[in-house]
Amino acid sequence: MTGQRTIHIVDDEEAIRKSAGFMLRTSGFEVETYVDGVAFLDAVKGAAPGCILLDVRMPGMDGLEVQAELNARGVPMPVIVLTGHGDISTAVVAMKGGAVDFIEKPFEKTVLLDAIERAFERLDQKVEAATSEQDAKTRLSVLTQREVDVLRGLVRGHPNKTIAYDLGISPRTVEVHRANLMAKLGVRSLSEALRIAFGAGLEGDG
Structure with missing residues (x-):
């Protein structure tokens, strides 16, 4: 890939397109903006290879529907999902769809x-697109059975209270297990934990 790196911002909020576009241009990226998912899908065939910043809540098609359509068309560009309405279930769908990450607005520049x-590393094929199954299973092997149960609940897209009810424990205990499993996995965000779980083939059932 050449040194030119293009970011495609797909967001119906003009303020986000302008602010994120300015920040990324001043960071050395080429930036293309689109008012919604339909406009991007119409243009994607001739678009420069790059990374897609994809908003979730948009008129017409929401971000997850656009992501699914990109996957169906075999578009190889990595996706970072942006949302001001973040919840665990949306994160699960986005990560299962192959998103590099899931970031809530307002996001920090760093x-x-x-x-x-990480998205461009994936595009450049310098690293594996996903955690290898064996490595992921090795990382999960350090978890207790209860921590695996909590992680499985997160994979289902359930909030802490629902996981607590299903396991017959308190929400506070779920929070403790969740903090412990993230520390053991060496991750700082839910998306990273989900990536490892999916890489290991951990399903929500069973």
């Missing part, structure tokens, strides 16, 4: 740039 760097 968090966004870190996700973009």
Whole structure:
């Protein structure tokens, strides 16, 4: 890939397109903006290879529907999902769909740039697109059975209270197990934990 790195911002909020576009241009990226998912899908065939910043809540098609359509068309560009309405279930769908990361607005510049760097590493094929199954299973092997149960609940997209009810424990205990499993996995965000779980083939059932 050449040194030119293009970011495609797909967001119906003009303020986000302008602010994120300015920040990324001043960070050395080429930036293309689109008012919604339909406009991007119409243009994607001739678009420069790059990374897609995809908003979730948009008129016409929401971000997850656009992501699914990109996958169906075999578009290889990595996706970072942006949302001001973040919840665990949306994160699960986005990560299962192959998103590099899931970032809530308002996002910090360093968090966004870190996700973009990983997206371009994926595009450049310098690293594996997903955690290898064996490595992921090895990382999960350090968890207790209860921590695996909590992680499985997160994979289902359930909030802490629902996981607590299903396991017959208190929400506070779920929070403790969740903090412990993230520490053992060496991750700082839910998306990273989900990536490992999916890489290991951990399903929500069973």
